[in-house]
Amino acid sequence: MYLGALFIADTVFSIGSVRETARRLSFSASTVSSALRRLETELAMKLVERASGELATLLASSKVQKSLQPILSAMRQLSALTKEPPAPENYAQWAARLPLKIATIERFLEVADQGSINRAARRLRLGQPQLSLQIANLEELFGCRLFERQAQGSVLTDAGRDVYAILASIAQAWDEMKAAADERFQRTARAVRIGSIIPTGSESWVARSLASLVARWNISGNRNTLSLMLMTADDLREALRSGRIDVAIVDSVFGLDAFEHMELVATDMVAIAPPDSTEQTLTALVENHPLCVPSPRTGIGNAAMAFGFDSGDRRRFRGRDITSADSLPVIVDLVANHGYVSFLGRVSAAPIADKVRIVNPDHVLPLSYHLAHNGRRASIDACRLIQEAVRELVGRPKVDSVQPSGTMPSP
Structure with missing residues (x-):
C-alpha cells in the first residue's frame, strides 16, 4: 500500500467525488478509483459505492478517514525531511504521488531495530540485495544517509533517527487501522x-x-x-x-x-515461444528473441533465472535486457503476438498450445x-x-x- 494512495483516498472521502479529486490532483479518474480499490482490498471492506451515478461514501469510510489522520499528519512532517521538500501550494500533488510503501517502511524499521541489514533480511525472509536496494531508495528520497554502515552492523544516523520517529508513527497508525478493520470484518463477515x-x-x-x-x-x-x-x-x-x-x-x-x-x-518448466518461430533449441530462442519472465520473487521467475545462470551455460541471460512481468496474460500476449520468449510450467503452457509454441529445455526443470x-x-x-x-x-x-x-x- 502506497502512502500516496492513502492521501488520494482521504481526498475522495473529503470531497465525495472521484472526478473532482482527479481534477484537483491532476490524475485520471481511473487512477483515483484504483487507489480507493487498493485501500478497500487492504482493509477487506467496502468504503464507497455508486448510487444514481453519484459516489456515496459508506459509514465505514468516515471511521477509516479518522484513522488516516495520524498517517497524513506524519506525511506532512516527512515532506520537510525529503531531498526536495514541496512548496506549500504543491504539497497535495507531492503527497498524492509519494511512492513510499507501507511494506518498505516496515522493512526500514526492522533494519533499524535489528541493527543489521543481514539480520533484518533473514527475519523478513528477503534477499539481502533486495533489502539494501529499498534502503538505498529511501536514502535517495531523503537525500542523505539513514544508516552508518559499521563492521558490526548498521546504526541510524541523526537524520535516520528523525526519519525513524516519523515512519514508526505511520506504521503504528496503519497497524491500528488494520487491526480495527480486521475486527469489524471478523464480526460482520x-x-x-x-x-x-x-x-x-x-x-x-x-x-x-x-x-x-x-x-x-x-x-x-x-x-x-x-x-x-x-x-x-x-x-x-x-x-x-x-x-x-x-x-x-x-x-x-x-x-x-x-x-x-x-x-x-507437480510439473516442469518449459519455454513458450512465438508460434511462427523456427529455432529448435532454447539457447537459439534466447539469443534471437527478447525475454519477458515473471519476477524472481515467483517460483517460475526464480527457476527461469536460475536456469539462465546455471553452471552449464552462464552466458544464456548474461547481458540481456529481461522484462519482468507478474501478469501471465500479459506474458502470453507478448509471446503470442510480439515475438517474445518466456517460461511457464508445462501444466500452464499446455492449454495455450494453440497460441504459443512449447519448447522443451535440455534438462528437466521441476516446478x-x-x-x-x-x-x-x-x-x-x-x-x-x-x-x-x-x-x-x-x-x-x-x-x-x-x-x-x-x-x-x-x-
Missing part, C-alpha cells in the same frame, strides 16, 4: 477468501479449478461465502501473512513456513504449485474442493488431508 496466482486465461487449470470450486462450494451448501482474488505471488504471501486471505494458490511456498501447505500440482491456508475449518474445506478439481483437470493423485506445515505429499 463469514467469507472464505481465496487468493490465487493470476491465471494465463480462462482455459488455464487455475481458472478452471477456481470455477469448479465455486460450483462445488455452492452445491455443498456451505454456510460461508466465497471471495476470490487474483494477485501476484509476492502479494499472495503478504496477504496470507496479514490475514487478508485464508487460502492461497501459489507457485512457491517460500516465506509461508508458518502456514499449513501442500503440493497441489510445483502449492496450496497454503490459515487452518480455519472452512479454509480446509476449500482446499479439499480445490484438490478435487485439480485432480480431475490435471490428474493430480488424491491427497486425503491437508499436510502439516512444511510437509509435502509425494507427487
